[in-house]
Amino acid sequence: MNFYLKLAWRNSLRNKRRTFLAALAVGLGLAGLIFTDAISYGMLDGLIGTATGTFLGQAQVHRHGFLDTADADLQVAGGPALLRRLERDPLVSSAAPRTLSFAMISSPANAGSAMLYGVDPAAELRVSRLARAVSAGTFLAEEGDFIVLGSLLAETLEVGLGDKIVVTAAAAGGGELAQAMFRVGGVIKSGSRAMDANMAFIKFAKAQELLRLGDGLHEIAVVFRDPGSAENAALPFWRDYGAGDNEARGWPELIPELAAAREMSAFGIFITAIILSGIVALGITNTLFMSLYERMFEFGVLRAVGTRPARMGLMIASEAAMLGLLSAAAGAAIGWLSCVLVSIKGLDYTGVDFAGVAMVEPIRPMFRPEQYWLYPAALLLFTLIVSLYPAIYAARMNPVKAMRKSL
Amino acid sequence: MEKELVIEAKGVTKTYEEGEVKVHALHPVDLALRRGEFTAVAGPSGSGKTTLLNIISGLDKPTSGKIKLAGREMGAMTQAELSDFRRDHIGFIFQAYNLIPVLTVGENVEYVLLLRGTGAGERAARVNRILEEVGLGGKKNRFPSQLSGGQQQRVAIARAMVSSPDIILADEPTANLDSATGSALMDMMRELNEKRGMTFLFSTHDAMIMEKSKRLVTLKDGRVDSDSAADKAQRHD
Numbered sequence: 001m002n003f004y005l006k007l008a009w010r011n012s013l014r015n016k017r018r019t020f021l022a023a024l025a026v027g028l029g030l031a032g033l034i035f036t037d038a039i040s041y042g043m044l045d046g047l048i049g050t051a052t053g054t055f056l057g058q059a060q061v062h063r064h065g066f067l068d069t070a071d072a073d074l075q076v077a078g079g080p081a082l083l084r085r086l087e088r089d090p091l092v093s094s095a096a097p098r099t100l101s102f103a104m105i106s107s108p109a110n111a112g113s114a115m116l117y118g119v120d121p122a123a124e125l126r127v128s129r130l131a132r133a134v135s136a137g138t139f140l141a142e143e144g145d146f147i148v149l150g151s152l153l154a155e156t157l158e159v160g161l162g163d164k165i166v167v168t169a170a171a172a173g174g175g176e177l178a179q180a181m182f183r184v185g186g187v188i189k190s191g192s193r194a195m196d197a198n199m200a201f202i203k204f205a206k207a208q209e210l211l212r213l214g215d216g217l218h219e220i221a222v223v224f225r226d227p228g229s230a231e232n233a234a235l236p237f238w239r240d241y242g243a244g245d246n247e248a249r250g251w252p253e254l255i256p257e258l259a260a261a262r263e264m265s266a267f268g269i270f271i272t273a274i275i276l277s278g279i280v281a282l283g284i285t286n287t288l289f290m291s292l293y294e295r296m297f298e299f300g301v302l303r304a305v306g307t308r309p310a311r312m313g314l315m316i317a318s319e320a321a322m323l324g325l326l327s328a329a330a331g332a333a334i335g336w337l338s339c340v341l342v343s344i345k346g347l348d349y350t351g352v353d354f355a356g357v358a359m360v361e362p363i364r365p366m367f368r369p370e371q372y373w374l375y376p377a378a379l380l381l382f383t384l385i386v387s388l389y390p391a392i393y394a395a396r397m398n399p400v401k402a403m404r405k406s407l
Numbered sequence: 408m409e410k411e412l413v414i415e416a417k418g419v420t421k422t423y424e425e426g427e428v429k430v431h432a433l434h435p436v437d438l439a440l441r442r443g444e445f446t447a448v449a450g451p452s453g454s455g456k457t458t459l460l461n462i463i464s465g466l467d468k469p470t471s472g473k474i475k476l477a478g479r480e481m482g483a484m485t486q487a488e489l490s491d492f493r494r495d496h497i498g499f500i501f502q503a504y505n506l507i508p509v510l511t512v513g514e515n516v517e518y519v520l521l522l523r524g525t526g527a528g529e530r531a532a533r534v535n536r537i538l539e540e541v542g543l544g545g546k547k548n549r550f551p552s553q554l555s556g557g558q559q560q561r562v563a564i565a566r567a568m569v570s571s572p573d574i575i576l577a578d579e580p581t582a583n584l585d586s587a588t589g590s591a592l593m594d595m596m597r598e599l600n601e602k603r604g605m606t607f608l609f610s611t612h613d614a615m616i617m618e619k620s621k622r623l624v625t626l627k628d629g630r631v632d633s634d635s636a637a638d639k640a641q642r643h644d
Contacts, residue, residue, distance in 0.1 A: 003514075003521055010509035301505040304466055305566070306494020306522050308487050400467045403501075 008318035022287040023326040029276040030331025030379050036272050038339045038365030040265040045366050051357045052251050054190050055128045057221030058230035059250045061241050072101050072172040075216035077245040096123035098219040099207040103169040109158035114200040118207020127221045137161045137186030140203050146185025152197035154187050171212040180210050191360035257355040281386040288390040300402030313391035320387030328376035339365035413574050413606045414440040419472035421458050432458040433629045445600045447609040447620035455629040456610035460576050464497050465489040477573045494522050498567030500577035504559040506551040513547035516565045537565045557588035574606040581613055593619045
């Protein structure tokens with residue numbers, strides 16, 4: 001081992017209790033940062049997973065203008081062919097076709113408005129978790145004209161499984177009203193108030209027939225093999241499928257509130273890092289100065305025997321690096337352990353809405369490689385930067401004065 | 408033929424300012440030491456011994472006057488140059504041994520050679536040789552805390568001598584030792600001086616050191632009060 005590193009290591013262990021406490025204090029700061037990061041990303045990842053996995057999909061293809069108007073005539077250009085292309089695309093894990101229209105739903109007891117989706121139950125199984133959200137009945141598994149209602153919508157309509165309801169929607173080709181009767185085949189409870197109060201689902205083919213779409217469709221929901229693709233704006237995917245009259249959008253564009261929340265969260269972590277850096281700076285500087293004052297005479301001797309001022313500074317910086325390494329190791333270990341422990345049960349905030357999305361599962365810390373290399377490396381770098389002050393002090397030390405001082 | 412001058416101090420003064428009070432630690436002092444001398448600067452506390460040694464070594468700057476060490480004027484050197492100069496030309500022995508406690512005996516001695524950029528093989532050979540010479544051959548891997556005071560001061564002597572400097576400055580080297588150990592160490596240093604021709608300059612108020620030194624310079628109130636070499640020269644005249 002390099003002589004100076006050996007010297008720094010042994011000096012770090014000279015006052016074991018002080019080094020331990022300083023490393024623990026700084027390490028706890030790092031652990032706090034790792035934990036904050038893991039919880040923030042875990043929460044957002046859970047929300048994004050809920051938002052995209054429950055029904056949205058990670059990306060969607062529509063006809064330009066459809067999302068603003070929900071006009072039944074604005075069908076995806078070349079929809080069936082585009083769907084087949086998407087299903088063969090190596091980036092894409094699965095794709096599901098949908099129709100979408102505003103509808104009035106009437107029961108013998110009440111009436112309410114809803115977003116009526118025509119879905120292919122088999123394809124939806126691969127794209128969304130709708131089938132898993134069914135709290136009563138099935139998700140369009142039976143033959144016949146069945147409808148699945150959000151639980152709150154079913155309450156409003158005062159209907160249960162097997163009850164008859166009438167759906168009225170504006171059909172394509174001029175907006176003429178079309179009507180059909182369905183039996184309630186299932187009720188979903190997604191955890192999202194917006195979904196449970198406003199959504200109704202019928203089979204895709206029946207919806208095409210009701211809305212007079214022929215083989216047309218309004219929306220293709222996409223799930224990627226790599227979820228990160230949805231956020232990669234540089235992928236040719238968006239140009240390929242958003243060409244002509246169509247547009248392809250990833251979830252950050254479809255639910256900008258969540259994307260903004262993630263940016264805010266990153267900013268929050270940055271602020272936390274700055275506050276913790278202040279604590280680290282004070283802790284490290286204090287420890288180094290205590291060690292320096294304690295060994296004043298020794299530093300004087302080192303200068304006397306010919307150690308250059310720069311070398312003296314380097315010695316202090318090496319000790320700071322040792323302390324930084326110990327702190328980083330302690331912090332990473334404590335951070336990891338706290339994340340592991342919390343991930344066993346998670347933090348239960350189910351039912352709480354954040355950025356318009358309901359939490360349906362407990363928040364679990366998310367492990368990211370950056371937490372265990374970037375943050376500790378930043379801590380080490382920051383330690384070296386703050387060590388410059390005591391290092392310069394040591395370098396400028398007058399050997400005669402230093403040798404006069406002794407604790 | 409007279410040996411070359413190792414130290415040449417001319418008109419060296421040092422005044423400390425403590426608030427508005429000026430303390431004259433050294434009045435103009437002239438001192439010349441030739442290679443191979445074994446000299447003690449003696450005097451009571453506050454006579455200026457340590458100040459003179461600090462100025463000679465470049466650890467402190469004189470208020471006025473000039474110091475030449477090994478032929479080089481020290482007044483114009485930067486801090487880094489002074490560090491290199493001390494490393495290459497001066498060995499230090501301190502009153503309180505002042506070894507680095509986290510380094511072993513061997514590493515403490517090796518440190519000076521490391522500063523000089525000596526290769527690992529030569530470092531090891533020189534460290535082993537000097538430790539044998541000061542009677543610590545078997546204690547290379549001990550830490551200072553595992554040694555007696557006398558043994559620690561031997562390590563300090565080995566550290567001072569390992570790089571074969573032009574001069575060894577020793578500030579009250581026996582002050583923390585019992586008289587028997589101090590006497591034995593002085594005998595050892597004198598033997599090294601005679602065997603290697605190395606120049607020693609002590610500051611002391613220990614009568615034993617004064618007795619064992621070959622030349623005695625006494626300071627009183629920051630002035631040279633007597634110099635045995637000058638007395639001898641006068642007697643020859």
